[in-house]
Amino acid sequence: MNNILEDIDRKLSDSSAQGIVNKMLMNDLKLIKH
Structure with a gap:
């Protein structure tokens, strides 16, 4: 999941x-994650 967020962040x-x-x-x- 974190990899997806980092990709979006880039x-x-x-x-x-x-x-x-x-x-x-x-x-x-x-929001979904927390």
């Missing part, structure tokens, strides 16, 4: 619309 480095979507997905994953 994709966030580009501030494109896809990066924003990825950030929302990462936040959802964190």
